[in-house]
Structure formats: C-alpha cells, structure tokens
Amino acid sequence: MDLSGVVEVCDPREVGEWRDGDVWLAGGTVVFGEPALRARRLVDLTRFGWAPVTELADGGVEIAATCTIAQLVDWGRERGVPLVEQCCRAFLASFKIWNVATVGGNLCAALPAGPVIALTAALGGVCRVVLPDGGERLVADGFVVAPGVTRLGRGSYLRSITVPASALRARTAFRQFSLHAHGRSAALVAGVLDDHRFRLVITAAVPAPLVHDFPRVPGAAEVADLVAGVPEWVDDVHGDPEWRQHLTGLLAEQVRRELGGE
Structure with a gap:
C-alpha cells in the first residue's frame, strides 16, 4: 500500500x-x-499496552485485540486448546506475519477465510467493543456481518474477545481445505461438543460465519440438510460455489463423525 x-x-x-x-x-x-x-x-x-491474554477467575479467558497470532498459538498450546493452533494454521501467512498480525485485525478485516473468525464463532467468543464516547457494548453473535463488514460502527474499536471456560474444556474437531498447500481456505468447518450442545461452524465457503447449535450430536441427514439449506456460497478464484458446498458437506460430516465417536 x-x-x-x-x-x-x-x-x-x-x-x-x-x-x-x-x-x-x-x-x-x-x-x-x-x-x-x-x-x-x-x-x-x-x-x-494490553496484556495479550488474561486468564479470568471463572476459568474463561480474555484475548486482547492486539494479541498477535503467534502469542495466541503459544497460549493455546499451554492451555491445551488444540482448536486455537488448528485455526491459526489455516491463516495464509508466514511466521513473520504471525508475529505481527493481530487477533483483532484478522477478525475486523472480516474476510470469509479469516481463521480468527472461525475460532471466535466456534468457542462462543464475546466481542467487547469500545464506542467513540468511551462506553462499551458486548457482541455475542454475528460480529462479522458480510465480507469486509462488521458490527463495529464508525469510530468504535474491538478491545477484546472473551471465551467462556466451558468452551475451553469442550471437545473439538477441525477440518479445512485449500486448493493448494499454502492457499486461502476454500472451506473451514469446526465442531465443538460440551455437556450442553453440539456447535457446528462453517466459514471460508460462506460470506459470513454460519453457526448452528444442536442439542446433541446430530445425525448425518441433519448435517446434510443444514449444508443444503445454506443460501449463499462464496464465488471467487479459490473455488466455485457448487464445489464449496459439496466440500463443506464432506468436511461437516467428518467433524460430526469425529465428535460422535463413529
């Protein structure tokens, strides 16, 4: 630039x-x-000068918007949350970028393939937004609205993402595919299973994250119906919509099987 x-x-x-x-x-x-x-x-x-990651008294964690991808990966390894590194490795970037690019920057860029977007949605992260007048508001769902569009608003900035303790204890599964080894994600699917729900998250193949909660591990037909009902798929050089839909269906079924013990 x-x-x-x-x-x-x-x-x-x-x-x-x-x-x-x-x-x-x-x-x-x-x-x-x-x-x-x-x-x-x-x-x-x-x-x-925000601390990159702050452990909370209830077992949750607050990740600063200025936390770098490298710092986030280090924390994920220490805390034993494999989904963190799995998502970050879907980031189209070298180790040099990992040490500069931030969690907040990746989320606020709102690109369909942004891996922090997938991670935030999967772990139920709550975005803490600071308003121009100094006030704050919390955005629990739908922070990313469309490619390049968020719910920030003019003059507001993202302070942090808070992840609940239950999500950090949950079982997770991850699948991602690109047209070539270091290419941008064409489809990314993550699953999170805890005592209360099975969460399926689809990103990269859709304009904004698709998040669906089931009360238990769904059947194959339920997942197939969910994918079939997606109204819009990304259409760019990284994959045609029809291929992305088919690929997402395959990855979602793999995630369902893994967390369902099949």
Whole structure:
C-alpha cells in the first residue's frame, strides 16, 4: 500500500473526534494491504499496552485485540486448546506475519477465510467493543456481518474477545481445505461438543460465519440438510460455489463423525 497520504500516527487516548481517513492500527497487516482504506491518520491501539491474554477467575479467558497470532498459538498450546493452533494454521501467512498480525485485525478485516473468525464463532467468543464516547457494548453473535463488514460502527474499536471456560474444556474437531498447500481456505468447518450442545461452524465457503447449535450430536441427514439449506456460497478464484458446498458437506460430516465417536 502507498502510505503517502498518512500525515499522522497518534495515541488512541489523544485521538479526539473521529475523522474521515482515520484508521485503527494494530499489527498493520490489513492497513498496509488494503489501499481502499485511504488512511490519513493511523490510531495506534498497541500504545494501550494490553496484556495479550488474561486468564479470568471463572476459568474463561480474555484475548486482547492486539494479541498477535503467534502469542495466541503459544497460549493455546499451554492451555491445551488444540482448536486455537488448528485455526491459526489455516491463516495464509508466514511466521513473520504471525508475529505481527493481530487477533483483532484478522477478525475486523472480516474476510470469509479469516481463521480468527472461525475460532471466535466456534468457542462462543464475546466481542467487547469500545464506542467513540468511551462506553462499551458486548457482541455475542454475528460480529462479522458480510465480507469486509462488521458490527463495529464508525469510530468504535474491538478491545477484546472473551471465551467462556466451558468452551475451553469442550471437545473439538477441525477440518479445512485449500486448493493448494499454502492457499486461502476454500472451506473451514469446526465442531465443538460440551455437556450442553453440539456447535457446528462453517466459514471460508460462506460470506459470513454460519453457526448452528444442536442439542446433541446430530445425525448425518441433519448435517446434510443444514449444508443444503445454506443460501449463499462464496464465488471467487479459490473455488466455485457448487464445489464449496459439496466440500463443506464432506468436511461437516467428518467433524460430526469425529465428535460422535463413529
């Protein structure tokens, strides 16, 4: 990206009124890769100095928006949550990007193949959004609305994602497929099973995350019906809609079988 239009990099605590051309800056991988942003002033969220991951008293965890992918993977390994690294390895990025790109940046970019989007949806993460007036609101579901569109709102930023303890204890299954070894995900399916529900999450193949909760492990026909009823599939160079639908059905059935003990 040509950053010749940027005239200032400022502290978020001194930003004042939000203006056209203002862009939140964390790792910067999205800002530097999206010329359509037309940035004039970069507001650097890293100056808050947030802890990457904070363990909560109830056993849950709060992941800062500025936590890097590398830091998230390290925490997932230590905590024994395999779905974290599985999703992050679906990230089309080198180790150098892992050490710069952030959890919040990947989520707020709202790309269909964003792996943090899949992870957040699967683990029931609650997004903590800070409003321009300093107030906060929580977004439990549907943070990503469409490709490149979130529920942030003008001048708001993502502070963190809170994941409940129950999700960290749950059994999980993961399937992902790309046209080539290091390509963008064409379809990504994750399953989470705990004492209360079976959650199936479909991303990459659809414009926004598809999340469906079953009261128990569903049958093959239920999963097939769910996939057949998806109203829209992504159509781009990474895969045709019909192929993505077929592929998603195969991956979803594998996830169902794994968590169902078949």
